[in-house]
Amino acid sequence: MIQVDKLQKKYKGKVALDIADVTIKKQEIIGLVGNNGAGKTTFLSLVLDLIQPTEGGVFLKDKNVAVHEDWKQYTGSFLDDTFLIPFMTSYEYLEFISKLHGWKKGDLEEFLEENKQFYGDDFLSGKKMIKDLSKGNKNKTGILGAMIGSLDLLILDEPFANLDPTSQQWLRIKIQKLAEQGVTVIVSSHDLQHVTGISSRIIMLEEGVIIKDVANTENTLVELESYFGAKIQEQTN
Numbered sequence: 001m002i003q004v005d006k007l008q009k010k011y012k013g014k015v016a017l018d019i020a021d022v023t024i025k026k027q028e029i030i031g032l033v034g035n036n037g038a039g040k041t042t043f044l045s046l047v048l049d050l051i052q053p054t055e056g057g058v059f060l061k062d063k064n065v066a067v068h069e070d071w072k073q074y075t076g077s078f079l080d081d082t083f084l085i086p087f088m089t090s091y092e093y094l095e096f097i098s099k100l101h102g103w104k105k106g107d108l109e110e111f112l113e114e115n116k117q118f119y120g121d122d123f124l125s126g127k128k129m130i131k132d133l134s135k136g137n138k139n140k141t142g143i144l145g146a147m148i149g150s151l152d153l154l155i156l157d158e159p160f161a162n163l164d165p166t167s168q169q170w171l172r173i174k175i176q177k178l179a180e181q182g183v184t185v186i187v188s189s190h191d192l193q194h195v196t197g198i199s200s201r202i203i204m205l206e207e208g209v210i211i212k213d214v215a216n217t218e219n220t221l222v223e224l225e226s227y228f229g230a231k232i233q234e235q236t237n
């Protein structure tokens with residue numbers, strides 16, 4: 001599904017990301033972890049062709065994302081508020097995205113009915129523009145927008161942040177269901193509980209380099225917590 005080939009991104013000569021080679025298979029749920037500045041968003045931005053690599057490339061279904069556009073048809077993503085349209089209501093935004101994917105009104109209504117536990121009654125029927133929504137409801141709008149279309153790949157940056165506990169649980173179940181249906185998922189998160197709760201594989205970045213790439217097992221959460229905990233010791237010593 002995803003092939004990363006000698007991917008490097010430098011900002012003013014300083015390496016932000018340097019990944020020699022990574023393959024992500026269909027239906028994997030990748031939990032991308034790492035401290036602030038580790039390179040997670042840089043990696044996701046390169047996969048989504050939002051920034052240009054200094055070297056190498058990302059291939060989705062064997063096609064370089066920087067050269068071909070096919071991947072846009074089957075890739076849903078939400079990295080941050082810049083993906084939203086601030087002067088639209090949530091419904092207008094989702095309707096806009098659904099039209100881009102060739103959905104009819106009935107398709108959107110069905111999608112909303114299927115996912116209605118994720119949003120409150122007044123969330124989609126309200127007249128509030130996205131710019132006036134709470135941070136959590138903005139995130140819900142972006143996450144729902146990312147799930148519209150014939151998804152083969154879903155990419156979410158910090159999706160659990162600002163969501164209430166019920167919505168966080170809903171999202172965990174939803175991501176796992178999507179993977180069961182054949183979707184490949186990459187979730188970047190600082191929330192180790194959530195990320196190990198859903199992922200099949202954990203990739204850890206540090207200073208732009210992959211330092212861990214392991215199957216997620218029952219011990220992974222404890223291992224990650226002790227790894228990041230040890231950083232405090234290193235900093236205080």
Ligand SMILES: Nc1ncnc2c1ncn2[C@@H]1O[C@H](COP(=O)(O)OP(=O)(O)OP(=O)(O)O)[C@@H](O)[C@H]1O
Nearest residue numbers: 011012015016034035036037038039040041042043
């Ligand atoms: N536009 C930019 N110009 C210069 N440096 C940048 C730019 N974007 C990112 N960087 C640098 O690249 C490195 C990786 O940043 P990135 O945002 O990918 O990290 P991250 O793991 O997503 O961090 P966080 O957890 O804080 O979101 C950091 O050193 C950051 O300062």
